[in-house]
Amino acid sequence: MSARTVERIVRSHPSQDGDGVKISRIHDFGGGLDPFLMLDELGSDSPDDYIGGFPPHPHRGIQTLTYVIHGGLSHEDQLGHSSTIGVGDAQWMHTGHGIIHSEMPLTDSQGLHAFQLWLNLPARDKLSPATYRDVRAADMPRIEVPGAELIALGGEWHGHDKESGEQRISGPLDALAGRGAVAHVRLAAGGSLILEQTAPTLLVYVFEGELIVGNDAIARGQLARLNKGRHVQLASTPGAQALVLAGHPHGEPIAHYGPFVMNTREELDQALHDYREGTLTN
Known part of the structure; x- marks a missing residue:
């Protein structure tokens, strides 16, 4: 049984987007997280940090x-x-050839805390028709073991411990690029969870507490890329919450400019031209 260990750790950095929304961001448009490109964390109890939201803007690829x-958003x-997602809900956009959308924040007693993940589309799908879907918290299956819980947003997840045995679930988002899988893991103080995940890319982003993987501690605001292997044990002494991302790299060139991600500079120029001419979404 080969166990995964930490290959490298990346810390999120403060940034802003939309109408001045303050975020914590991790990005790699050089292929280091392939098929993933970027992870933004929006988290504040001050409305001034996010109230402007994300007015209409384009995407392609x-x-x-x-x-x-x-x-909520x-x-x-x-x-x-037109839809609104709240606590535990998710929304997925396949931007393909092009989409223009807006996302405006909603608050509860704890303000706003949300994530947006970008996944790269393979070249064959970059100009495919755009689609949209939202998924409610009640439709997301869970792996539950003493002291730990995994909520599957998309993809296949296998978890187990000595008491509960093996549990296999699939999240409702089954068309994530790069055969992607995304899950939310919660660990109580002293909790642990063993996952079987063979996807070449496996990433763990901690947003509460601290996680231990092998001999490495992953602190809040850090993303760990794990080495290849079959199993990974996530453990925490104080308790933790994290997003776990798995996928298969495309291994293709990446050309990025603002909201557009293509394979070549010429394709980026075409996306900018189409947006200016009003044909991005045709």
């Missing part, structure tokens, strides 16, 4: 996955989709 811990796009 990616998928986005937005997941809410507290508060309202989505609208040129395809006619």
Whole structure:
């Protein structure tokens, strides 16, 4: 049984996007997280940090996955989709050829805490039709063992411990790029969870407490890329929450400019031209 260990750790950095929304961001457009590109964490109890939201803006060539811990977000796009997600809900966009959308924040007693993940589309799908879907918390299956819980947003997850045996679940988002899988893990103080995950890319982002993987501690605001292997044990002394991301690299060139991610500079120039001419979403 080969166990995964930490290959490297990356710390999130403060940034802002949209109408001045303050975020913590990790990104790699050089292929280091392939098929993932970027992870933004929105988290504040001060409305001034996010109240401007994300007014209408374009995308091409990616998928986005937005997941809410507290508060909510309202989505609208040129395809006619209009919906609101709240605590534990997610929304997924396959931007393909092009989409123009807005996301506006909602708050609860704890303010707003949410994530947006970018996944790269393979070259064959970058100009495919755009689609949208939202998923409610009640539709997300869970792995539960003493002191630990995994909530599957998408992809396949296998977890086990000595008392509960093996549990296998699949999240409702089954069309994530790069055969992607995304899960939310909660560990109580002293809790642990063993996952079987053979995808070449396996990432863990800690957003509460501290996680131990092998001999390495992963602190809040850090993302760990794990070495190849079959099993990984996540443990925490104080308790922790994390997002776990798994996927298969495309291994293709990445060309990035703002909200567009393509394979070549020429394709980026075409995306900018199409947006200016009003044909991005045709």
